[in-house]
Amino acid sequence: MKVGINSLFSLDKKVAVVTGAARGNGRSIAEGFLQSGATVYFIDILKKTLMSVKNDVKNNKARFITADITDFSLIRKVMENIYNREGRIDVLVNNAAITLPESSDTYTDNKWEKTYLLDLKTPFKLSQLVNRYMRRKSGGVIINITSLGSELGFSNNPAYVAFKGGLKQLTKALAKDWARYGIRVNNLGLGYFRTEMTRKSWADKSQRRKRTERIMLGRWGESSDLVGPAIFLASEASKYITGQDLYVDGGWLANGI
Numbered sequence: 001m002k003v004g005i006n007s008l009f010s011l012d013k014k015v016a017v018v019t020g021a022a023r024g025n026g027r028s029i030a031e032g033f034l035q036s037g038a039t040v041y042f043i044d045i046l047k048k049t050l051m052s053v054k055n056d057v058k059n060n061k062a063r064f065i066t067a068d069i070t071d072f073s074l075i076r077k078v079m080e081n082i083y084n085r086e087g088r089i090d091v092l093v094n095n096a097a098i099t100l101p102e103s104s105d106t107y108t109d110n111k112w113e114k115t116y117l118l119d120l121k122t123p124f125k126l127s128q129l130v131n132r133y134m135r136r137k138s139g140g141v142i143i144n145i146t147s148l149g150s151e152l153g154f155s156n157n158p159a160y161v162a163f164k165g166g167l168k169q170l171t172k173a174l175a176k177d178w179a180r181y182g183i184r185v186n187n188l189g190l191g192y193f194r195t196e197m198t199r200k201s202w203a204d205k206s207q208r209r210k211r212t213e214r215i216m217l218g219r220w221g222e223s224s225d226l227v228g229p230a231i232f233l234a235s236e237a238s239k240y241i242t243g244q245d246l247y248v249d250g251g252w253l254a255n256g257i
């Protein structure tokens with residue numbers, strides 16, 4: 001059977017929701033989806049930053065919502081409003097996350113709980129919320145943004161490593177439970193990207209060099225490097241893929257000595 005390449009990667013007529021889309025990786029993914037023809041909801045807690053993205057993007061398929069996605073009664077209403085307005089939700093990208101480094105010896109409950117709430121519980125709650133809309137339309141796609149920390153130990157960051165590892169496994173659980181509704185769930189796992197999250201390690205020359213040396217392709221990722229892989233996972237091009245990890249890491253994980 002012949003399949004048109006353009007339609008394979010098209011998100012035309014699809015409605016996508018991307019969390020943490022005011023900057024960094026989430027913004028790039030959301031803008032990539034717009035280019036692929038989707039109506040895209042950019043959701044973020046940072047109102048001012050989100051409004052400046054709105055001014056830059058100028059696309060009539062872009063929608064902007066300021067919300068704290070850890071406020072579950074608010075986000076339930078947000079999702080309901082999106083569904084009522086658009087009649088569908090096809091793609092959810094669980095991108096928003098935080099990292100709160102501190103020694104494991106003294107790691108505080110407060111940091112542990114904050115990281116758990118945003119990095120693991122919220123992606124689960126959001127996935128449950130979109131599930132009920134996706135299954136009405138015979139399916140959808142959930143993409144969870146995972147990390148090298150989902151696979152490997154990194155020092156002085158126990159909560160981030162624990163919950164990104166948990167998110168990786170949650171993806172597999174949901175892929176299994178929701179395949180019957182036509183919902184595919186995959187991980188987009190990231191290596192080192194230059195964003196606000198990694199500002200400190202980029203600014204420290206020795207840390208930057210150490211990380212760069214491990215990357216086969218010899219450079220940190222730019223958020224735009226995620227556009228192709230994210231469109232692939234969101235579109236028909238990956239229609240027989242679920243429960244998988246796609247690492248966009250310049251070869252970090254595959255690197256031996």
Ligand SMILES: NC(=O)c1ccc[n+]([C@@H]2O[C@H](COP(=O)([O-])OP(=O)(O)OC[C@H]3O[C@@H](n4cnc5c(N)ncnc54)[C@H](O)[C@@H]3O)[C@@H](O)[C@H]2O)c1
Pocket residue numbers: 019020021022023024025026043044045046067068069070094095096097098118145146147148190191192193194195196197198
């Ligand atoms: N930068 C990297 O090297 C790297 C590596 C691995 C994984 N990641 C993952 O990439 C994703 C995006 O991170 P980034 O690097 O772009 O960092 P970032 O800090 O620039 O982006 C996170 C975004 O999430 C938003 N956000 C935070 N709390 C929120 C809340 N309660 N409600 C709504 N929005 C909220 C922030 O305002 C911000 O816009 C995260 O899942 C992160 O773990 C990043």
